[in-house]
Amino acid sequence: MQTLPSANAENPHARRPGLAGWLLLAPMVVWLLLFVVAPMAILLVYSFCTRDDLGRVVFSFTWSNYARVFEPIYLQVLGRSVLYAGITTAICLALGFPVGWFIARQRAVVRNRLLLLVMIPFWTSFLIRTYAWISILKSEGLLNATLLAARVIPEPLEMLYTPAAVMVGLVYAYLPFMILPVYGSAEKLDNALVDAAHDLGAGPVRAFSEVIIPLTWPGITAGILLVFVPAIGMFAITDLMGGAKVAMIGNVIQSQFTKARNWPFGAALGIVFTLLFVLTYLGLQWRARRARS
Amino acid sequence: MKLSPIAKRPLLPTGLRLLNWSLGAWTALVFLFLYLPIAVLVFYSFNTSKLNVVWEGFTFKWYAALAENTPLLGALKNSLIIATIATILSVLIGTVGAWLLHRYRYRFARSIQTLVCIPMIMPEIVMGISLLILFTVSQLELGFTTVILAHVTFCFPFVLVAVQARLHGLDPALEEAALDLGATPLKAFLLVIMPCLLPAVISGGLMAFTLSLDEYIITVFTNGLESRTLPQEVFGLARKGLNPMLNALSAVFIVTTVAFVIFSEYLRRLAAR
Incomplete structure (x- = not known):
């Protein structure tokens, strides 16, 4: 895992701040405390509350919301979310790693052009890109019409609102988030190291598993973090492409804050999700440290 | 051989x-x-037929329909207002923050840096619900204010990191030289440092603008009815099913994105010089 950039390691002229230095920095720190730290703290408090019959939050201390998270129905949703996000991540890695690697090995001009081609989908609204797949997969959509016209199928197939459709949508949305970090670390990798591995008699497989993978690991982990975590909580794509059939943890959390009006339970789900995120992060970091030594 | x-x-x-x-x-x-x-x-998006399966003929009528659709235009206006204000605030906080973290050796500098990075990697839905609860507890009515507060929170770290990357390549003696020649710290920042940072500030700002314009998940939780944004409107339309007008809207989005990406690439090259 990439370590966070240290603030001013490269500035030998940095000095101790006076009162003015602290006062100028204060707005930013206060902003972060107010809108990042405080909300998380309140979320934690809410997750131990209960609600009355009107859906209002009643302050109390109960573990019941967390107990409910571990009911079979929600565990199933949680498991499904992790599974789908895991498969999405694996497909993105399989599709994206060779691309990131290939782009990094090109001459500067070609490299910048190809990178531009990755940036365009990266910055295009994911809703628009999801709609593109809806127009292809819908029963009166392009793919069905083509297959019908070619007489491959006698009647339209239900392709949208299936788990496979959700997966296509997720992979399509998150693929650029895998390619870019892999490219980032592949670009830093010295070509001579790969050549050296070959010179020392390593075949492509060994060179790949013992030189390329460890050296691009920071990019791979960043990619996993950028795909896996958002994919778990992504309720918009699962909603649009899975209909009501494929509920994921994100959909359940969202419905607690809208239709179901059970904020404490939604908060507990949010906390569990956050813990899942932190565990993934720490796990990747631990794995990176082991790979380095 | x-x-x-x-x-x-x-x-x-x-x-x-x-x-x-x-x-x-x-x-x-x-x-x-x-x-x-x-x-x-x-x-x-250029097809005459309402069903986008068979090509019937070339038309601009979906683009014309787009230009007359009041809910969409209203949502676009809201989105632009929110993104503009969020970008201005993000650029201010991000640029000043990056400069201060670079110039001074703060106590807790590492913790502050970590704190800055949290909104960038935190799951959006968790940020959305936690802010919703915060706004409800503090009895702020959901609307422009709350969305802008939320958007600035996840946008300014991107500006800060972009500016920080540029600062790392800057000659650390630059400010000292300006100060030695008699400039005040504010003057040195505005007249010497700022011009060097400008490409990074602009590309960070563009990034913040796009992130704000495209944000759906955090917006859903922190927005009220009268300030509905374009992504919310798009989601509603996409959910209803096929709609050639949405194709036209997508085409507009994509062209804008391409222009944006090329422009920020140009800025990046300018900054790399």
């Missing part, structure tokens, strides 16, 4: 060439996967 000792190495050059060739083919296929759906979307 001559067999030199080098050529005896286990199939190295041919193996690599084959590998390189297949990597190239793979990359081409992945790009096809990334671009084909977008291309289809744009192509059918």
Whole structure:
């Protein structure tokens, strides 16, 4: 895992701040405390509350919301979310790693052009890109019409609102988030190291598993973090492409804050999700440290 | 074929060439996967037929319908207002923050840096619900104010990091020279440092603007009814099903994105000089 950039390691002229230095920095720190730290703290408090019959939050201390998270129905949703996000991540890695690697090995001009081609989908609204797949997969959509016209199928197939459709949508949305970090670390990798591995008699497989993978690991982990975590909580794509059939943890959390009006339970789900995120992060970091030594 | 000792190495050059060739083919296929759906979307935005399956004829009527759709235009206006204010605030906080963290050796500098990075990697839905609860507890009515507060929170770290990257490449003696020549710290920042940072500030600002304009998940939780944004409107339309007007809107989005990406690439090159 990439370590966070240290603030001013490269500035030998940095000095101790006076009162003015602290006062100028204060707005930013206060902003972060107010809108990042405080909300998380309140979320934690809410997750131990209960609600009355009107859906209002009643302050109390109960573990019941967390107990409910571990009911079979929600565990199933949680498991499904992790599974789908895991498969999405694996497909993105399989599709994206060779691309990131290939782009990094090109001459500067070609490299910048190809990178531009990755940036365009990266910055295009994911809703628009999801709609593109809806127009292809819908029963009166392009793919069905083509297959019908070619007489491959006698009647339209239900392709949208299936788990496979959700997966296509997720992979399509998150693929650029895998390619870019892999490219980032592949670009830093010295070509001579790969050549050296070959010179020392390593075949492509060994060179790949013992030189390329460890050296691009920071990019791979960043990619996993950028795909896996958002994919778990992504309720918009699962909603649009899975209909009501494929509920994921994100959909359940969202419905607690809208239709179901059970904020404490939604908060507990949010906390569990956050813990899942932190565990993934720490796990990747631990794995990176082991790979380095 | 001559067999030199080098050529005896286990199939190295041919193996690599084959590998390189297949990597190239793979990359081409992945790009096809990334671009084909977008291309289809744009192509059918010019189709006369309401169902985007059969090509019936060329038309601009969906674009005309787009320009007359009041809910969409209203949402676009809201989105632009929110993104503009969020960008201005993000650029201010991010640029000043990056400069201060660079110039001073703060206590807790590492913790502050970590705190800055949290909104960038935190799951959006968790940020959305936690802010919703905060706004409800503090009895702020959901609307422009709350969305802008939320958007600034996840946008300014991107500006800060972009500016920080630029600062790392800057000659640390630059400010000292300005101060030695009699400039006040504020003057040195505005007249000497700022011009050097400008490309990074602008590209960070562009990033913040796009992030704010595209944000859906955090917006859903922190927005009220009267300030509905474009992504919320798009989600509603996409959920209803096929709609050629949405194709036209997508085409507009995509063209804007392409222009934006090319412009920020140009800025990046300017900054790299």
